[in-house]
Amino acid sequence: xxxxMIQGLLSKKLLSPESITVADPREERQRELQQKHHVxxxxxxxxxxxxxKTIVLAVKPQDLGSVLSELKGTLRPEQMVMSIVxxxxxxxxxxxxxxxxxxxxxxxxxxxxxxxxxxxxxxxSMSQEQIDQARTILRALGKEVYVKEEKFLDMATAVSGTGxxxxxxxxxxxxxxxxxxGFPRHTAYELVTETIKGSIMFAMKSGNHPAELRNMVTxxxxxxxxxxxxxxxxSLRTVLSKAIWAAxxxxxxxxxxxxxxxxxx
Numbered sequence: 001x002x003x004x005m006i007q008g009l010l011s012k013k014l015l016s017p018e019s020i021t022v023a024d025p026r027e028e029r030q031r032e033l034q035q036k037h038h039v040x041x042x043x044x045x046x047x048x049x050x051x052x053k054t055i056v057l058a059v060k061p062q063d064l065g066s067v068l069s070e071l072k073g074t075l076r077p078e079q080m081v082m083s084i085v086x087x088x089x090x091x092x093x094x095x096x097x098x099x100x101x102x103x104x105x106x107x108x109x110x111x112x113x114x115x116x117x118x119x120x121x122x123x124x125s126m127s128q129e130q131i132d133q134a135r136t137i138l139r140a141l142g143k144e145v146y147v148k149e150e151k152f153l154d155m156a157t158a159v160s161g162t163g164x165x166x167x168x169x170x171x172x173x174x175x176x177x178x179x180x181x182g183f184p185r186h187t188a189y190e191l192v193t194e195t196i197k198g199s200i201m202f203a204m205k206s207g208n209h210p211a212e213l214r215n216m217v218t219x220x221x222x223x224x225x226x227x228x229x230x231x232x233x234x235s236l237r238t239v240l241s242k243a244i245w246a247a248x249x250x251x252x253x254x255x256x257x258x259x260x261x262x263x264x265x
Contacts, residue, residue, distance in 0.1 A: 011114070014137075018040060049075060094123060118143070
């Protein structure tokens with residue numbers, strides 16, 4: 001996701017490659033990013049943080065504690081810290097860094113092609129310039145939604161952050177079913193992807209509730225009615241609801257795990 005942010009900012013010419021510094025401990029990853037995007041690279045988080053106006057934390061949750069400990073005392077008051085780490089709460093980041101200007105974001109995978117949606121919130125100390133800066137960065141990934149309360153970030157993690165996973169699974173199941181019917185796999189893939197894309201575009205343009213749209217294409221005793229009967233019989237709604245709730249609970253638990261982390265003395 002960190003690379004998706006780089007791609008978005010560069011493709012929309014919001015930043016030049018030389019204005020971006022990426023820190024990664026792996027030399028092969030540094031070379032890859034440098035060759036692909038022509039950005040500056042470093043193995044030193046502290047050194048990279050010194051030159052940036054905005055510091056983006058794009059690490060795995062289990063690595064966050066050590067990164068925060070490493071960066072503590074390095075940041076300047078005017079720098080903005082933006083975290084896309086799942087479950088990592090603003091208070092933890094702010095306290096561990098000793099820094100007051102923090103943005104927490106939950107982006108999603110379509111951000112890699114500029115079609116994502118990012119839900120975000122921030123500390124009250126953000127200036128209007130920093131708020132505008134955060135919006136500019138996130139709009140390079142797609143759409144952005146600001147929320148006042150941080151509790152919505154865990155909810156967004158379960159709905160929009162993890163959401164593409166649910167869609168990809170449905171796509172996979174539909175493609176496999178089409179192959180089972182007898183379609184070649186490449187044809188099945190095209191039929192399913194275009195159907196899902198077209199349905200989404202139709203729903204967005206119509207502005208109608210999904211239930212209304214579903215009723216429009218469901219004739220009594222028809223194929224849609226029979227298919228829907230089987231989906232309801234299989235508890236599709238309940239399974240999806242449970243999946244989203246499980247993702248929400250996991251996001252909250254990741255936050256608790258991070259809050260229980262303490263730097264070594």
